Amino acid sequence: MNNQGLESSNPETIDRFESFYRDMLRIRRFEEKVLAEFSSGHFHGTTHTYLGQEANAVGVLEGISRDDIIVSNHRSHGHFLAYGGKMHDLFAELMGRSTGVCGGRGGSQHLHWKNFYSNGVLGGTSPIAAGMALSEKIRKRNNLTILFLGDGALGEGVVYESLNIASLWSLPILIVVENNHIAQTTPIDLNVAGDISKRFDAFGINSVKIDSSDVIEINAVARELIQRIKKDISPYSFVIDTHRFGPHSKGDDTRSEDYIMDIRKRRDPISIHAKRVTSERRSEIEKAVAIEIEEAFTAATADPFPSG
Numbered sequence: 001m002n003n004q005g006l007e008s009s010n011p012e013t014i015d016r017f018e019s020f021y022r023d024m025l026r027i028r029r030f031e032e033k034v035l036a037e038f039s040s041g042h043f044h045g046t047t048h049t050y051l052g053q054e055a056n057a058v059g060v061l062e063g064i065s066r067d068d069i070i071v072s073n074h075r076s077h078g079h080f081l082a083y084g085g086k087m088h089d090l091f092a093e094l095m096g097r098s099t100g101v102c103g104g105r106g107g108s109q110h111l112h113w114k115n116f117y118s119n120g121v122l123g124g125t126s127p128i129a130a131g132m133a134l135s136e137k138i139r140k141r142n143n144l145t146i147l148f149l150g151d152g153a154l155g156e157g158v159v160y161e162s163l164n165i166a167s168l169w170s171l172p173i174l175i176v177v178e179n180n181h182i183a184q185t186t187p188i189d190l191n192v193a194g195d196i197s198k199r200f201d202a203f204g205i206n207s208v209k210i211d212s213s214d215v216i217e218i219n220a221v222a223r224e225l226i227q228r229i230k231k232d233i234s235p236y237s238f239v240i241d242t243h244r245f246g247p248h249s250k251g252d253d254t255r256s257e258d259y260i261m262d263i264r265k266r267r268d269p270i271s272i273h274a275k276r277v278t279s280e281r282r283s284e285i286e287k288a289v290a291i292e293i294e295e296a297f298t299a300a301t302a303d304p305f306p307s308g
């Protein structure tokens with residue numbers, strides 16, 4: 001474990017480590033609030049929280065440029081917040097308010113803001129992302145598209161049609177597989193045969209695999225891959241072994257409490273990174289995030305519903 005932050009007096013390194021900490025904590029506290037408030041009746045539809053996976057969104061998206069495109073899935077809140085989306089707008093979207101990301105019509109899984117898109121149809125996002133990457137390539141804009149998939153989406157045939165085209169047409173796309181070893185309630189050994197990286201090999205798509213919840217390690221790989229894609233104009237994949245701390249949705253978790261306690265203890269991205277930020281700064285950040293959450297939530301509850 002790298003304790004560089006505490007040893008370093010370089011203000012840029014300190015800032016960077018603090019901002020990783022803040023960004024992950026914002027997602028963690030946002031998601032905890034969503035789960036805690038669901039029973040209060042403020043939110044509509046369903047939700048899938050990103051608890052435990054924060055280092056993926058924050059580590060991957062830190063390296064993007066302004067015009068890069070993100071295509072997310074049903075577990076989109078962490079990706080959206082790491083992209084720069086506003087907490088208030090996401091709370092309001094979950095509450096169906098007109099001030100939400102999509103005017104309250106999209107809900108938790110269907111967000112669009114700037115170059116960020118999410119869709120709840122598993123794997124259905126793959127051809128959309130491939131098409132966007134193709135469009136950027138044809139226009140010679142040197143933007144890349146990042147597609148986030150879960151391990152469960154690898155059971156969808158359309159993913160492989162998209163990989164085929166992405167490879168044949170050398171599309172500038174980074175396919176990030178967040179392998180949290182479970183799809184709803186189906187553990188990976190009942191769902192995915194063989195080695196995930198080899199699936200990419202079969203299409204001639206280079207793949208990097210990491211088993212880490214450390215935002216610094218994830219960020220280092222993602223930055224390298226993003227640069228390579230922009231230079232080579234070709235697809236790459238990044239398979240991240242990760243862990244989901246919460247239920248699939250709001251309360252549907254079939255895993256044992258011992259298992260959850262174990263992954264929370266060993267694989268918490270926030271505790272892993274915390275050692276690089278001083279305890280004074282951590283408590284300041286913690287307080288600021290708590291205020292931000294309460295203000296965003298309260299403001300959203302007072303917003304109007306869409307008319308008509």
Ligand SMILES: Cc1ncc(C[n+]2csc(CCOP(=O)(O)OP(=O)(O)O)c2C)c(N)n1
Pocket residue numbers: 048074075120121122123149150151152153154180182183184244248
């Ligand atoms: C085409 C399709 N089939 C089924 C579902 C229902 N569904 C929503 S999430 C999910 C499991 C997804 O697992 P995974 O891809 O591993 O992502 P994770 O939830 O673990 O982040 C399923 C089956 C869906 N949204 N779309």
Ligand SMILES: [Mg+2]
Pocket residue numbers: 150151152178179180181182183184
């Ligand atoms: Mg999964």
